[in-house]
Amino acid sequence: MQISKLKQTIRETIEKVLAEGPAVAPSKPDTDVEPAVYPGKPGTDKPKPRRPLGNPDVKPKPKASMNEEEMVDKIVKRFQSRK
Amino acid sequence: MANLLEVEYDKIFSPNTMAALKGKSGESLRQMVGNRPLMQTMMRSKEVLDQIIAAEEGYRDELEAIAIQMVTDAYPIIDYSNIKIIASIGNDMDIEMNPNNEDPSQPDFGEDDPEKMKAKRRLINGITQGASVRGAFAFMLFKEYIDQINPELVGKYSEILKLVFGTYDDDSAIAMMLAAIAQGAKMQGGESEMEYDDENDQFIIKAQAMCFPMLVHEIIKGLYEIVGTEGFGSDKEKNQSIINAVDKVSNEPEDLRYGKFIYDAINDLYISSDADDPRVRELFFASVYKLSDNEFFPFVENAINDSLTSSQKRWAEMEIKDITRDLRKDDTGLQDLD
Numbered sequence: 001m002q003i004s005k006l007k008q009t010i011r012e013t014i015e016k017v018l019a020e021g022p023a024v025a026p027s028k029p030d031t032d033v034e035p036a037v038y039p040g041k042p043g044t045d046k047p048k049p050r051r052p053l054g055n056p057d058v059k060p061k062p063k064a065s066m067n068e069e070e071m072v073d074k075i076v077k078r079f080q081s082r083k
Numbered sequence: 084m085a086n087l088l089e090v091e092y093d094k095i096f097s098p099n100t101m102a103a104l105k106g107k108s109g110e111s112l113r114q115m116v117g118n119r120p121l122m123q124t125m126m127r128s129k130e131v132l133d134q135i136i137a138a139e140e141g142y143r144d145e146l147e148a149i150a151i152q153m154v155t156d157a158y159p160i161i162d163y164s165n166i167k168i169i170a171s172i173g174n175d176m177d178i179e180m181n182p183n184n185e186d187p188s189q190p191d192f193g194e195d196d197p198e199k200m201k202a203k204r205r206l207i208n209g210i211t212q213g214a215s216v217r218g219a220f221a222f223m224l225f226k227e228y229i230d231q232i233n234p235e236l237v238g239k240y241s242e243i244l245k246l247v248f249g250t251y252d253d254d255s256a257i258a259m260m261l262a263a264i265a266q267g268a269k270m271q272g273g274e275s276e277m278e279y280d281d282e283n284d285q286f287i288i289k290a291q292a293m294c295f296p297m298l299v300h301e302i303i304k305g306l307y308e309i310v311g312t313e314g315f316g317s318d319k320e321k322n323q324s325i326i327n328a329v330d331k332v333s334n335e336p337e338d339l340r341y342g343k344f345i346y347d348a349i350n351d352l353y354i355s356s357d358a359d360d361p362r363v364r365e366l367f368f369a370s371v372y373k374l375s376d377n378e379f380f381p382f383v384e385n386a387i388n389d390s391l392t393s394s395q396k397r398w399a400e401m402e403i404k405d406i407t408r409d410l411r412k413d414d415t416g417l418q419d420l421d
Contacts, residue, residue: 035171
């Protein structure tokens with residue numbers, strides 16, 4: 001294969017890969033997007049339900065789920081430091 | 084003055100019950116992640132999470148709306164109770180972790196036993212986590228919509244949930260998480276909170292997460308947090324004192340581990356009943372939470388061991404019937420049925 005032809009093939013392959021998607025790690029979700037809001041369904045013409053749910057006199061703390069990425073980072077660092 | 088010590092599951096339950104819970108946890112680990120080593124599981128979950136985040140890029144508004152639609156469809160108690168939901172994929176919401184609502188003074192608990200109140204709160208927290216783990220897989224109901232965004236997403240959602248939640252059944256992983264938390268690791272993968280809007284007389288769920296299936300998980304967690312408030316009385320100082328002692332990030336890995344089986348045990352009572360109204364489920368959990376300490380602990384423990392006494396079974400059956408009847412009255416608007 002001629003060098004010029006090889007260069008052309010490589011160029012086309014790279015362009016094709018780039019067109020398929022980013023080669024970098026995916027970005028974190030945007031921070032400037034408005035959250036979705038569901039307003040609830042007040043029964044304006046209905047009396048209070050017989051079984052009201054929830055105690056307004058309680059303010060629980062937020063609950064979180066473990067951040068997988070941070071955990072993995074810590075584990076990987078520990079794993080590598082033992083090598 | 085009451086000394087609010089830590090309340091661990093093995094202090095709450097008998098050794099037999101703990102053995103049963105650990106057995107279920109081991110089985111769950113095998114089902115969720117198989118024999119894959121922990122390191123490999125965590126690396127794979129990071130890989131899948133990155134793929135999901137990339138695939139959801141550009142569709143977050145739709146996915147937030149689907150998450151809300153899905154949860155309100157699957158949990159009609161949300162409309163019945165006029166609950167508002169604010170949901171976001173990303174981290175644009177201001178949910179303050181470990182908010183400074185500490186009350187340095189210990190309230191007078193009077194005749195209430197603070198240790199039992201803490202133990203009850205711990206179990207309710209476990210059930211809250213368990214309900215949200217089980218409910219997160221409901222995304223399959225919206226498979227057709229999700230397939231239109233990307234036909235690979237449903238498979239990846241299923242995989243990430245199994246990997247993430249399966250991790251909580253792994254002793255080594257829990258030890259690792261607790262060590263990370265002790266070192267000050269932040270918990271920002273997803274979070275939820277509930278608050279009460281006095282002005283509009285309405286509960287609000289605020290949930291955010293890195294991706295769609297975790298957002299569903301967080302919204303359901305917020306719903307069950309509201310249900311969980313039924314385990315408290317009306318004394319705000321006592322309530323806050325118990326919350327400050329029990330609602331800790333370091334408790335969450337074990338709440339996630341055991342809570343799903345406690346949730347299953349009580350949910351089975353609803354499933355095996357004649358009730359065909361899903362609103363009954365959350366209202367039945369609320370009724371269980373309102374049981375006195377002397378009734379609550381044996382009821383939950385016996386439910387886990389499938390050994391409810393005849394009177395406990397009768398109470399559950401009657402309560403489910405009463406709830407169903409009340410809901411029917413509310414739906415028909417016939418006041419004179421009382």
